[in-house]
Amino acid sequence: MSRWVLGLVTASHPEPTIAVTAVAGLLAWGVGHPPASVAAVAGTVAASQLATGWANDALDARRDATVGRTDKPVARGLVGRRTVALAGVAAALATPLLALTTNPVAALWATAGLVSALLYDWPLKSTPFSVLPYAFSFGTLPAFVVLALPGAPAPPLWLVGAAACLGAGAHFANVLPDLDDDARTGVRGLPHRVGATGSRVAAAGLLLAATVWLVLGPPGPPSTLGLAAVLTAAVVPPLSWYAARISARPSGRGTAAFRAVLLVALIDVALLVASGRLV
Template sequence: MARHPRPVEKFDQPVTPAETGARSDRPSVPGFWSWRKVRAYVSLTHPVPIAIVMIATAAFAAIFAEGLPPFRLAATLLLAMLGGQLAIGALNELVDVELDAASKPWKPIPSGAVSRFGARMIAACGLGMAALFGASLGVAALLLLFVGTGLGLAYDLWLKRTPWSWLPYVLALPLLPIWVRTVVIGFDARLLLLYPLGLGAGAAIHLAQALPDCESDRAAGLRNPVSRLGERRSL
């Protein structure tokens, strides 16, 4: 018995370019949560520096607690720090979007993987996290957290492209153990003596982080220490 050809259904027909463009404009939930977008949002926040800060925070907490601190205290401490770091990283990408569009078009916002609105939401949620969890750590700890986060935001907004770009690093680096000690035990003014030691370490960390952007910063006319010193002197 001969088989009759099956009628061609609409979904069997080839998709025209016009239809493809029309479909791509429609919101797609699976597409929105694609791994590409997830990776882009993670990259937006500068995950490697965040991981280093989080590990250092946990290590200082263990040192000052002389062992494992209470779980709830440790979780609150880490979440407060994470919120501030997320805000700093997202704002950094927002401020640099025009420069990155010319020199690093593959980055999350210039590539279109992350919208400016999405980056603003990450920054706002990060600040909300820092305020929410930091408030439960006490007034002194909350104020120190705001100072540290404020230094990072000031770097993003004003100091990054100036000869003073090293200053937030020098001030914020010794502030981390001071803040953790305040949360775990209480404030100790003697820890302010860490600032002379933090001067060299903070400046070195700043130079190391800014070194990969030396050429693009010079091309954009930035006046930060790395672009003025050059790669060889910075090393």
């Protein structure tokens, strides 16, 4: 039983699930949700993330086995593909039900974000449109959080746009370490079509755009910390990728790209949560 549970937890993509759920909860707290509402928002986002992660591993089971992904529990035989698929269905059904504990409009946005994420898992992952679910689903996240607050106005465009850019940039960076394995199994999303260099440039540009939007979007002059964040977003990714390029370990370039994006993403999340001018 413990082996089965471990496999199911690992197949849920626990790191991004925890990270995105935590961001949603912090954002809900930052815009003024009471504790019960923060829990409802976090529960909805957690269910959505679990559904997406389990669906991804269920659909990619054969491909992961082909390329020898020892980090994937279905490919290793820790948990069955059918079990993971059923868990994904259960989490997907739970998402709108949990979202409805806030209000119907917010639930609609949460459900739309989930559907978009599942469309990435299939069939958009291997198409030139692979970036669109990332942009749309990330954009719906702050929209859901804001609209779940009773009496809140429509989410500001700068907030939704920044989240969409953040998601799109993460897509380009996240694929970088797996480009070779994906090529072996016929995955041809947009990052694969523009190549490693194009994906690095796209990720850096989109993360910079997200940071600029978060700093300049809210009313009032930008803070010194906000301007420092823009400078960091502009400088850190190119420097980290250049250092990886001239190092003796060229295979680590994809990892360097992901870490640079993660740093900028953490800065963007801090800007989101710390700002008192979200709504």
